[in-house]
Amino acid sequence: MGDLQSLLPFVLMFVVVYFFMLRPQMKRQKKEKLFASELKKGDRVITKSGMHGKILDLNDDGTCIIETGAGKVKFERSALSK
Numbered sequence: 001m002g003d004l005q006s007l008l009p010f011v012l013m014f015v016v017v018y019f020f021m022l023r024p025q026m027k028r029q030k031k032e033k034l035f036a037s038e039l040k041k042g043d044r045v046i047t048k049s050g051m052h053g054k055i056l057d058l059n060d061d062g063t064c065i066i067e068t069g070a071g072k073v074k075f076e077r078s079a080l081s082k
Contacts, residue, residue: 036077039064046082047075 039045043055045066053066053073064080066073 032078032081036080039077039080045080047079048081049079 039055039058041055041058044052045055046052047066051066051068051073053068055064056067056072057065058077059065062077063074064077066075
């Protein structure tokens with residue numbers, strides 16, 4: 001009985017950490033992966049660094065060419081946020 005009571009706070013801490021930190025992070029990663037897989041030519045995007053542009057080309061190696069006000073720039077798909 002005493003062993004169970006001493007483990008209860010650790011179990012509760014794990015449950016709190018899971019529901020308030022790990023689970024939302026996993027959901028966010030899943031949304032980002034879905035977003036990156038649904039990109040197509042002509043989509044308007046914003047990079048994680050804040051650069052706005054339009055997708056000109058998507059490559060199989062995980063990169064894409066974006067047309068910005070400054071010209072054409074090559075980015076990794078993982079660097080796109082919206």
